[in-house]
Amino acid sequence: MSSEKKYKRYTVTSALPYANGPVHIGHLAGVYVPADIYVRYLRSKGEDVLFIGGSDEHGVPITIKAKQEGVTPQQIVDKYHNIIKKSFEELGISFDIYSRTSNKVHHETASEFFTTLYEKGEFIEKTSEQLYDEEHKQFLADRYVTGTCPHCNNDRAYGDQCEKCGTSLNATDLINPKSVLSGNVPVLKETKHWYLQLDKYEPWLRQWILEEHKEWKTNVYGQCKSWIDQGLQPRAVTRDLDWGVKVPLKEAEGKVLYVWFDAPIGYISATKEWATEKKKNWEIYWKDKETRLIHFIGKDNIVFHCIVFPSMLHAEGTYLVPDNVPANEFLNLEGDKISTSRNWAVWLHEYLQEFQGKQDVLRYVLCSNAPETKDNDFTWRDFQLKNNSELVAILGNFVNRTMVLTHKYFNGEIPAISTITDVDKETLNELSKFPERISASLESYRFREALNEMMNLARLGNKYLADSEPWKIFATDPERVKTILNISLQICANLSIVMEPFLPFSADKLGSMLNFPKLKWNDAGKPDLLKAGFRIGKAELLYEKIEDEAIALQVKKLQDTKIANESKEKPVAPAKPDISYEDFAKLDIRTGTILAAEKVPKTDKLLKLVVDTGIDKRTVVSGIAANYEPEKIIGQKVTILVNLEPKMLRGIKSQGMILMAENAKGELCFVHQEKDFENGSCIK
Numbered sequence: 001m002s003s004e005k006k007y008k009r010y011t012v013t014s015a016l017p018y019a020n021g022p023v024h025i026g027h028l029a030g031v032y033v034p035a036d037i038y039v040r041y042l043r044s045k046g047e048d049v050l051f052i053g054g055s056d057e058h059g060v061p062i063t064i065k066a067k068q069e070g071v072t073p074q075q076i077v078d079k080y081h082n083i084i085k086k087s088f089e090e091l092g093i094s095f096d097i098y099s100r101t102s103n104k105v106h107h108e109t110a111s112e113f114f115t116t117l118y119e120k121g122e123f124i125e126k127t128s129e130q131l132y133d134e135e136h137k138q139f140l141a142d143r144y145v146t147g148t149c150p151h152c153n154n155d156r157a158y159g160d161q162c163e164k165c166g167t168s169l170n171a172t173d174l175i176n177p178k179s180v181l182s183g184n185v186p187v188l189k190e191t192k193h194w195y196l197q198l199d200k201y202e203p204w205l206r207q208w209i210l211e212e213h214k215e216w217k218t219n220v221y222g223q224c225k226s227w228i229d230q231g232l233q234p235r236a237v238t239r240d241l242d243w244g245v246k247v248p249l250k251e252a253e254g255k256v257l258y259v260w261f262d263a264p265i266g267y268i269s270a271t272k273e274w275a276t277e278k279k280k281n282w283e284i285y286w287k288d289k290e291t292r293l294i295h296f297i298g299k300d301n302i303v304f305h306c307i308v309f310p311s312m313l314h315a316e317g318t319y320l321v322p323d324n325v326p327a328n329e330f331l332n333l334e335g336d337k338i339s340t341s342r343n344w345a346v347w348l349h350e351y352l353q354e355f356q357g358k359q360d361v362l363r364y365v366l367c368s369n370a371p372e373t374k375d376n377d378f379t380w381r382d383f384q385l386k387n388n389s390e391l392v393a394i395l396g397n398f399v400n401r402t403m404v405l406t407h408k409y410f411n412g413e414i415p416a417i418s419t420i421t422d423v424d425k426e427t428l429n430e431l432s433k434f435p436e437r438i439s440a441s442l443e444s445y446r447f448r449e450a451l452n453e454m455m456n457l458a459r460l461g462n463k464y465l466a467d468s469e470p471w472k473i474f475a476t477d478p479e480r481v482k483t484i485l486n487i488s489l490q491i492c493a494n495l496s497i498v499m500e501p502f503l504p505f506s507a508d509k510l511g512s513m514l515n516f517p518k519l520k521w522n523d524a525g526k527p528d529l530l531k532a533g534f535r536i537g538k539a540e541l542l543y544e545k546i547e548d549e550a551i552a553l554q555v556k557k558l559q560d561t562k563i564a565n566e567s568k569e570k571p572v573a574p575a576k577p578d579i580s581y582e583d584f585a586k587l588d589i590r591t592g593t594i595l596a597a598e599k600v601p602k603t604d605k606l607l608k609l610v611v612d613t614g615i616d617k618r619t620v621v622s623g624i625a626a627n628y629e630p631e632k633i634i635g636q637k638v639t640i641l642v643n644l645e646p647k648m649l650r651g652i653k654s655q656g657m658i659l660m661a662e663n664a665k666g667e668l669c670f671v672h673q674e675k676d677f678e679n680g681s682c683i684k
Contacts, residue, residue, distance in 0.1 A: 016056035024345035035296035054099035059259035099270035106269035139240035147174030195234035403539035415482035416532035589683035597630035614680015
């Protein structure tokens with residue numbers, strides 16, 4: 001298999017996030033955390049690796065966002081590119097370059113790539129009918145069309161997908177389509193576009209993926225096989241839009257390169273940008289056969305990075321194609337699909353503000369929950385549990401006890417090993433195996449497994465220290481304690497190396513505490529990294545407990561989001577059928593005041609009220625207990641229907657109805673007069 005080959009260098013790309021919003025934990029778990037772990041591991045091994053990232057700044061979602069906010073697309077991408085870039089830096093995602101597709105070098109590179117394929121005859125021209133807004137005089141991209149889904153009757157489906165049932169659509173599939181721009185019904189109009197002949201490359205793709213890359217992850221390989229087996233069709237590389245890379249043809253006025261075509265070329269243009277700054281040869285990272293190209297993506301990008309982009313590279317003829325595309329599945333949030341449009345997400349820039357200094361906690365939890373072969377779920381309670389029960393109680397506890405005991409018994413100097421027992425030998429032998437185990441998992445893109453092995457090393461140290469109990473035997477056998485703490489410190493030193501890809505901030509802190517220089521991966525597993533007599537630094541806590549209050553705030557934030565979404569989705573109640581004035585005149589509605597209020601026993605919603613109606617004092621049972629506490633509404637002015645026929649409710653005779661307003665959230669409020677009219681005043 002290709003993974004067995006030794007390479008001179010690595011080009012590692014991570015999917016370009018859309019610059020129409022911030023980055024959330026789904027992006028991190030699916031793409032950026034595993035990519036960064038892999039790259040940090042390669043660097044620790046001394047490999048020549050180029051890690052490329054950048055913002056995808058073209059496409060319809062950005063133009064829609066710009067229209068919503070009343071600004072230009074450039075202002076949108078400038079805003080979110082800066083937010084995303086800063087967030088990645090603060091989380092420790094160690095890109096060699098984080099570029100953007102609005103840069104001049106990208107426009108030039110994408111245009112040149114298109115021109116090369118065009119001149120080689122790799123495109124075909126096709127004229128088709130597409131939806132057109134006559135008022136705005138423009139063709140409508142899929143997201144500029146809404147209508148009723150033909151599969152589930154959702155009347156808010158987009159022209160590319162129904163977000164309710166998840167079905168992929170074409171804009172022309174929608175029932176009663178409308179233009180997002182004008183609200184008008186669009187018309188069909190002919191337009192010409194250029195198409196990449198994916199069907200032409202199908203035999204090559206079948207051989208290259210299905211025969212030569214059977215080692216790919218099953219979810220990736222399976223999706224590729226499904227696409228190829230269904231038969232590939234030509235795919236448009238241009239579209240009618242005014243935001244993006246202009247199509248470099250005279251007859252293509254008003255057209256840009258389709259974002260799926262230009263975005264992956266962003267990896268190449270970013271490499272050119274980096275190479276210019278570093279005075280390097282960019283081409284060896286994309287064209288030298290001793291370079292290994294790897295794409296980290298989410299599952300929604302598999303077709304583009306395994307079929308479309310490789311076909312483009314293959315058609316061009318001088319580029320490498322990816323050796324592996326270790327795509328992950330999706331991460332859900334509290335049992336529900338992450339949705340940027342519904343604000344159902346944990347946003348990275350907000351997390352970094354609200355959990356300052358806890359970058360590694362998020363990295364740890366997202367890696368341990370990584371959706372590697374199937375969708376997985378993030379919950380705040382699990383986040384808290386993993387921090388408190390694993391990072392604090394195992395890793396942090398072992399390091400802290402080792403450091404504190406060394407200062408307590410040996411004034412911070414590393415003691416020399418005295419006698420070696422079988423337990424010591426077994427522990428050191430086990431220590432030597434961990435780097436190879438972690439490497440094997442990382443090189444197979446099993447990041448959860450690799451992280452668990454790293455934690456198993458901390459567990460080994462924790463158990464060794466707990467079983468040896470140096471605090472109990474120091475008074476009687478200080479020589480034995482020297483050996484115990486020396487070995488424990490060697491485990492700490494090894495942890496500082498193997499932790500670094502996963503928990504870089506913690507690794508740096510631990511290295512600083514040990515006064516320990518940053519070593520490479522090949523040093524890991526050794527039992528003598530710290531020499532006897534060397535003085536370690538001050539002990540500090542690597543991690544701290546996360547309290548219930550902090551988690552409750554995050555849970556409440558999500559609950560508030562859900563309530564807000566439900567209120568948006570809940571339509572205003574339709575108007576009831578018309579009635580005659582005579583029917584209305586039958587209602588005797590008056591002003592009144594609540595004199596007494598108490599809960600009706602064994603109910604959640606009912607209050608027993610005594611109301612002064614101006615004509616009498618009567619009892620009314622009202623379903624407002626979920627919104628009002630009885631003692632707080634005594635003296636409340638109300639509007640009451642006094643000629644409603646009496647009714648027995650929970651053994652109480654209710655005479656009348658308090659009029660309330662109810663909003664989309666189901667909240668209630670009293671309907672009362674502007675001025676303090678006397679009780680019994682008629683409502684007309």
